[in-house]
Amino acid sequence: MMEVYLDNNATTMIDPLVFEEMKPFLTNIYGNPNSLHRFGSGTHPKMVEALDYLYEGINAHDNDDIIITANATEANNMVIKGIWIDKILNGNKNHIITTEVEHPAITATLKFLESQGVSVTYLPVNDEGVLEAHTLRKYIKDETALVTIMWANNETGKIFPIEEIGLICKEFDVPFHTDATQAIGKIPVDVQKCNVDYLSISAHKFHGPKGIGALYVKKGYSLTPLLHGGEQMGGHRAGTVDVASMVGMGLAMKLATSPEAIEYEQTFVKGLRDQLENAILEISETIVIGGADNRTPNTSLISIRGVEGESMLWDLNQKGIGASTGSACASEDLEANPVMNAFGSDSELAHTGVRLSLSRFNTQEEIDYAIDVIKTAIARLRNISSSFAYAPESHNSQL
Numbered sequence: 280m281m282e283v284y285l286d287n288n289a290t291t292m293i294d295p296l297v298f299e300e301m302k303p304f305l306t307n308i309y310g311n312p313n314s315l316h317r318f319g320s321g322t323h324p325k326m327v328e329a330l331d332y333l334y335e336g337i338n339a340h341d342n343d344d345i346i347i348t349a350n351a352t353e354a355n356n357m358v359i360k361g362i363w364i365d366k367i368l369n370g371n372k373n374h375i376i377t378t379e380v381e382h383p384a385i386t387a388t389l390k391f392l393e394s395q396g397v398s399v400t401y402l403p404v405n406d407e408g409v410l411e412a413h414t415l416r417k418y419i420k421d422e423t424a425l426v427t428i429m430w431a432n433n434e435t436g437k438i439f440p441i442e443e444i445g446l447i448c449k450e451f452d453v454p455f456h457t458d459a460t461q462a463i464g465k466i467p468v469d470v471q472k473c474n475v476d477y478l479s480i481s482a483h484k485f486h487g488p489k490g491i492g493a494l495y496v497k498k499g500y501s502l503t504p505l506l507h508g509g510e511q512m513g514g515h516r517a518g519t520v521d522v523a524s525m526v527g528m529g530l531a532m533k534l535a536t537s538p539e540a541i542e543y544e545q546t547f548v549k550g551l552r553d554q555l556e557n558a559i560l561e562i563s564e565t566i567v568i569g570g571a572d573n574r575t576p577n578t579s580l581i582s583i584r585g586v587e588g589e590s591m592l593w594d595l596n597q598k599g600i601g602a603s604t605g606s607a608c609a610s611e612d613l614e615a616n617p618v619m620n621a622f623g624s625d626s627e628l629a630h631t632g633v634r635l636s637l638s639r640f641n642t643q644e645e646i647d648y649a650i651d652v653i654k655t656a657i658a659r660l661r662n663i664s665s666s667f668a669y670a671p672e673s674h675n676s677q678l
């Protein structure tokens with residue numbers, strides 16, 4: 280049976296070139312980068328190179344900071360809780376603005392802050408699932424300590440008007456953070472052009488290793504650290520850095536953000552995504568949630584009326600295809616998808632979303648196979664009772 284991975288917004292396969300680059304740092308170059316001897320300093324050239332690739336990948340200025348973290352979740356927590364400590368607990372501001380379709384790494388962190396008395400505004404999105412930048416103007420107040428808005432949505436792939444949002448934040452002199460987890464490697468990301476002050480990065484979304492990410496911090500926008508301890512990362516994040524993963528993230532960033540790589544996403548990957556999507560849309564009562572415009576080139580969130588998203592995943596999995604109904608981290612929660620609810624979709628529609636997310640490693644053959652399997656699954660599932668339920672044989676709540 281063919282195996283086809285169509286869940287690249289959950290995570291991506293590591294690029295074999297990236298893995299090769301990491302290997303020496305998992306074997307013979309094992310020194311602690313903070314040690315003064317040759318074993319430690321031997322790690323430095325490749326770490327510096329990795330940082331250079333990160334700076335180049337998002338067009339950061341040399342004087343800005345990039346702090347290595349464990350993932351985008353940590354980067355998001357670092358900026359939100361850092362601002363909370365610096366500007367809310369230690370200052371006179373008490374308000375944060377976000378949207379209602381952010382990833383839980385933002386919303387759960389903000390919910391915690393709300394429990395501590397912080398006021399949070401969740402901006403509504405339009406019926407395409409995108410924030411209209413002018414909406415933001417009405418909600419910024421003197422007490423606003425931070426605006427945090429994603430660059431691209433993980434479920435719909437919808438791209439937010441980051442350049443306009445950055446300009447508004449600059450006009451009001453409010454720090455602007457964007458979670459760019461789903462944008463990097465898919466569309467151009469330029470922190471200078473978009474007036475971004477903080478930006479979150481996750482390597483495993485662009486064919487780097489898991490367990491490594493970064494927070495970009497514009498010069499002059501320092502933060503109280505989350506982790507206190509040693510002086511690593513200039514005191515911004517204590518703890519010995521995972522050198523192999525950092526080196527891997529650097530190369531993955533270089534490979535994913537070159538102009539040629541972005542062009543390849545816009546042509547080859549988008550071409551495959553569109554073929555897959557169009558084949559499904561030929562079937563009656565199927566729609567692209569939020570519409571087809573202005574999306575990352577790899578993502579398709581489709582609603583198939585009468586077909587429960589979970590049932591569809593079950594059928595696809597039986598045929599070797601991995602997809603999802605939304606965020607991987609909420610996949611055991613069978614509640615209707617909150618992103619779709621934010622669009623005001625009716626409740627049936629909200630249960631019928633399937634997210635198909637591709638990468639540069641998918642092939643034409645795989646997409647042809649996926650089209651056949653999906654068409655068969657839709658026909659089968661529409662023929663059986665609506666009480667059909669997805670029942671995983673086992674699960675491990677620790678995963």
Ligand code: C6P
Binds near residue numbers: 290349480492
């Ligand atoms: N979204 C998805 O299936 P980590 O794993 O911490 O590096 O990334 C978290 C994260 C943060 N922001 C956005 C926009 C994301 O999409 C994710 C990860 C995956 O949609 C897994 S839940």
